[in-house]
Amino acid sequence: MSRKKSLLWARYGRYGLVLLLTEAAVQNGAATVGGQYLTARTAAAVVCGLALLVRRLPWFVAPLLATAATGLGGWPLLPLLLVALFDLAARRRAAVAVGCGAAALAANAVAPTAVSLWTPQQYGANLFLLLAVVGGLWIGSRRRLVQGLNAQVEHLRIERELREESARAAERTRIAAEMHDVLAHRLSLIALHTGVLATKADTLPGPVAERLTLLRTTSTQALTDLRDVLGALHDPHTTADSAPAPVLRDVRELVEQARTAGQQVDLTVEGQPEQAPAAHRLAVYRLVQEGLTNARKHASGAPVRVRLTYGPPATLVEVTNSPGTAAPDTAPSGFGLVGLRERVSALGGHLNTGPHGAGSWRLAARIPHPAPIEQNGPRT
Structure with a gap:
């Protein structure tokens, strides 16, 4: 009720x-x-x-x-x-x-x-009057206690919603910043190679040289627009010298770091990372990172199984850990899964987390590959 x-x-x-x-x-x-x-x-x-x-x-x-x-x-x-x-x-x-x-x-x-x-009864009415006052005091105290608890629960609910929304917004900002790094790198390569080819325009047919010049100009303008629009999403305290390298890092490095820290990690990879879009590889890295971190916090010493599939029609990530004991210095749970769910949803996929089997925990994500763009030849 x-x-x-x-x-x-x-x-x-x-x-x-x-x-x-x-x-x-x-x-x-x-x-x-x-x-x-x-x-x-x-x-x-x-x-x-x-x-x-x-x-x-x-x-x-x-x-x-x-x-x-x-x-x-x-x-x-x-x-x-x-x-x-x-x-x-x-x-x-x-x-x-x-x-x-x-x-x-x-x-x-x-x-x-x-x-x-x-x-x-000489004092019968006195007893009834006293009981009415005592009963009123008790009911009033209980009512105020319930109201206070309801207000506290509502405050905690609102605070959690705000924190989740903040985590989603931070994840969107991180996605945009990462894609800025990747796209800026790709556009820079296009501008560089077209510039090199443009220097040999005298040896190329006229239409080809014009197309190369147009391609170089367009890529340079796109790079400038991209930096203007998304560059503000970077941390204002991060300078060009201290900015991280492009974030297309290999999951194997992450697994090796976890093994060095003492985790038992079994990694299975099907397909090549290049088969998946850059945004998928960014998401894979974050998903595996969160899965290993949660296993280290909540199931210390338990073996972890990581399975990745890059090939079409979807990128699949599965991180499963056996039952274990929580680390003694475990920090309070944050909102990493909230941000990851926002990231996977933005890519059109879905993320499932929860118990799996006898005390195990499973993080699984499926991100479908975008439909291929049909290449139509020139019409005659």
Whole structure:
């Protein structure tokens, strides 16, 4: 049941209780005067019941009316006073509730014996008044505790959503920056080779020389545009001298580093990395890196199996580790998988992580290759 439905049920339950107690007060008041309903005690019971039901009234109206009615009308109106005192105590007004109870008892000391709060048990009404105040204090404290916990859970949920969105945004920025490095490298090679060929334009046919000049100019302009658009995505503290080399690194180097650190890693590679697009190779490196890191953190000493498939129609990555023990100095889990899922989704693939078999953990990704571009010859 949701919190909203719980509040509705509690509100309707309170309305039903107040109506029931109001009817009981009217019946008991009529019984004390020989069955007559048109009395001041009946009117007082109805007015007190309405004051308890109307939520827009000032907070002191219902307790004041119930105290006066009970002090003058006696025990038939006591249940309505108990509800008013309960509400006061639940709203952190216990001192006012105690004062209202004492005032009702003092005023009722001179009431007729038939409706006196002091008979037949001299301290019976005192006990009921005390229980109403204590119960209100307990319910109020519990209600505030639940509200505080709900607010804390909502705050943590919002904070986690913001952190996940930040991780996704950081991963998008990293992807763009990496692709900037790769594309800039490729465009530079195109501009370089076309420039070399352009120096021998006198030995080439005229149309070919023109096309080479156009290709060199276009690649140079594309390189400039690419740097203008995506260059700002680099870390502003990273200079040209300290910038990392192009990120098309080999996964084998990563595996060797893990083995040097003591991990048992079994690597299986099918196909050649060149069969996959550059963006796929970047994603493969990040996926394997995250899988080895998680295995080292959460299954220390367990063997890890890495399987890569580069060939079409898709690039496949699978990192599986056997059960193990968490490292004693394990840092809190971050949002690496969130960023990886964003990276794989941006490439049109999907990432699955979770238990696999008897206590093992599996990270698997499938990234489909883009459709080949058809090369159509010149029309005649």
